[in-house]
Amino acid sequence: MQITQYTNEVIKELNRTVSLISEESAEKLVEHILQAERIFVAGAGRSGLMMKAFAMRMMHMGLQVYVVGESVTPGLSKEDLLIIGSGSGETKSLLAMAAKAASLGAAVAITTVIPDSSIGRLADLVIQIPALSKDTTDSGLTSIQPMGSLFEQSILLLFDSIILQMMIRLDLDSSAMFGNHANLE
Numbered sequence: 387m388q389i390t391q392y393t394n395e396v397i398k399e400l401n402r403t404v405s406l407i408s409e410e411s412a413e414k415l416v417e418h419i420l421q422a423e424r425i426f427v428a429g430a431g432r433s434g435l436m437m438k439a440f441a442m443r444m445m446h447m448g449l450q451v452y453v454v455g456e457s458v459t460p461g462l463s464k465e466d467l468l469i470i471g472s473g474s475g476e477t478k479s480l481l482a483m484a485a486k487a488a489s490l491g492a493a494v495a496i497t498t499v500i501p502d503s504s505i506g507r508l509a510d511l512v513i514q515i516p517a518l519s520k521d522t523t524d525s526g527l528t529s530i531q532p533m534g535s536l537f538e539q540s541i542l543l544l545f546d547s548i549i550l551q552m553m554i555r556l557d558l559d560s561s562a563m564f565g566n567h568a569n570l571e
């Protein structure tokens with residue numbers, strides 16, 4: 387298959403996947419974000435890269451947002467929201483973070499393939515992504531892509547769409563957000 391044909395197949399997979407995400411749970415994530423004092427995001431590997439991309443856009447919106455594990459990230463408190471991106475919902479470091487956040491009384495949200503995963507069961511809000519997790523072989527879903535690619539792409543698109551809705555809610559446009567763009571590049 388040619389590379390551009392692969393791209394078309396990936397887009398079809400994404401179309402199928404994002405159309406099955408619950409609008410209600412996505413809206414609830416928006417509410418949680420807007421009500422939180424500060425937002426912390428966490429994820430490992432490629433899922434973590436998508437969480438960083440989401441954090442960057444929220445920073446552009448003027449929200450107080452931190453990536454867990456960065457040297458300047460402060461402690462979490464009960465007024466805060468922790469958003470985890472984990473296809474499997476089982477990544478040990480993230481499970482420990484979710485448990486700690488819950489014990490501190492902070493709200494925990496997760497985007498995951500498996501709502502009934504260890505982190506999913508701990509979370510206050512679960513957004514299910516009907517994709518494959520990195521080691522799923524028998525979910526009944528198929529993808530031409532390896533491991534968690536479909537999940538990772540789907541959350542990136544979901545988060546970018548959540549940003550679009552929050553821009554309306556906060557009356558922000560791209561040029562206002564550009565005011566917060568990095569200028570030491």
Ligand SMILES: O=C([C@H](O)CO)[C@H](O)[C@H](O)COP(=O)(O)O
Nearest residue numbers: 431432433472473474520533534
């Ligand atoms: O890097 C990863 C990826 O699956 C490769 O496609 C994962 O995002 C990383 O291992 C974290 O896993 P999950 O917590 O299950 O998303």
